[in-house]
Amino acid sequence: MTRAHLSFFLLLLVFTAGFRPALAQRSVEDRITDRLVDRGFESVHVASVDGRLEVEFENRVFRYDVTAMQEAAEIVFSTTGAPDGLTLVPLRRGVRLASVRLNREGYLSLRRETAEPDEAPSIISARTDVPVRTYERGLSEIFSGGRNSSSFKLDVAVHPQLVAQFGSFSDAVRSQINLVPAASINLWYGMQLYGEVIVPVQNDLDEADDEVRPGIISANQTLRLPGGVFVSASAGAFTRDRYGFDFEVLSSFIDGRIDVLGRIGRTGYA
Template identity: 30%
Template sequence: MRYKNSNIKKCLNTKTIARCAAFFLFCLLPLKGICQTGESTVDALVEMGFENVGWTEDDDERVYVLQNSAYRLQGVGIGKAVDVIQKTGLSEEKPCRIIVLDNNVPQISLYYHPLKGDSVPQAERKDWHVSYELGDAWESARKIKLKNSSLFKVDVLVYPQLAFKNLVITQIYQVLFDLSPAIEVSLWKGMKLTAQLKIPVYNDGYGKYEGKAHPGNLTLSQRFRLPYNVFGKATVGYFNADQYGFDVDFFRPFNDERFSLLARIGYTGTGYWDGFKLHYDPSTWVATWSLGGSFYWPQFNTQFTLKAEQYLMKEKGVRFEMVRHFR
């Protein structure tokens, strides 16, 4: 069984944010606008539910900082924020940059440069350039006081989980259906606590342990951004697949952002829950890893990934994935 990342929230890593932002910017209708100050725009974004919102400007450009917590899909959320900024938040002459955060860690920026000679800027979504580069103004933007901070806020999520297997000749499928409520708390910049409880609703063939309410993912994860646009996340705790330990993964886009490098290493042991009592075997620790690359084909909104990996049984293999993203 291959070890998987423990972050249970469907959200999104930096690649997904960038692809969704580009898609919604190019597909929806243009909006126009101009504003002398960004304060009213920040207030409007906070009222819509965006977190970690702020703005600043210097002689070169105006910068907005925000985190989408109002919309389930990142692309939709970023698109809504661009709508508001285009309508009320552009400077008369200066370029504008939007820096998108994930748990207070910067991910991507959207950059708009007005045409010289225009008396009134006319911003359309196709005019915004999406990039992993944050620009020189980030050093100033990172110091501003943000409104509607996400720190110490508790998100309550409930996931339905369905599992089935076909191992018994006399039975077509064995089925397990759980409801899995979870809380997520942002403790500081990049740090998130996740605590999940699995409540069995229907258990046919998955054993007595899965028939009891028991913890699911219990993790602490720290996101970070290193120089040269290297993104990483370190996670420690109890994961899925009856594994506990730690895991670190990295993502590095090239200058041609369609191409990227991927790397992950984990060191985990085996343990299972009997109700709320954890049984574990300290002799079962094993290293798992993967190393590879990715190519994104924007014309067809398709991601290709090729990785060499080592799995929980110390088997090595090559994994190829082709994922087509839809609206």
């Protein structure tokens, strides 16, 4: 082997060794992402931030977000030890709500109920002033929303609607029962369209309500600004030929212990 070949071989060895930790870390992130997606989480994004694993996810599987965060933590800690800690960032329509920081040993001690209750604040800490990293990733990821994105997925539900009012002595209570199919879809970061159709089943009230008619049809755009400020704008048509718009700003202080809300809106008849 010539000196030139030996130099090239050593350079290649150093170059490969330098990238080996990054490749290993990326494979851990991919495994965590795959398991979270398999569990039903959406808009999953896993990255190493300041030496800690940061996991973003949207929960549309579990009834409570706390249950979803517990499930996500179990998946992460069973996939990797995460020795430097874990940060969970729940999303709502792609908007970061808060960040919850955990360390593995402390979390497991809480799960086994071996930790004292007064140790919980040092094991789990929540903050609402999380960085708005979604903007930093660029427009492509704002619209894609990570793995298994929540965007452009149609949700359909049917719920009952009951209206009752007191009548006369001969007809003490009059009622109306409807079925309301509803559909919603998230288009992009913070944007949702929602629509309903009201199907009458039984009606003792207004004769005009005997017909199948539209219910609430609305559009809402929510944004998170730096400093824990949320901005939301809604507009739509409501029942009985009403329309309206609403604009609100919410700011959180002291890690969400105090919220200040400003709101303005208008409604009228078409």
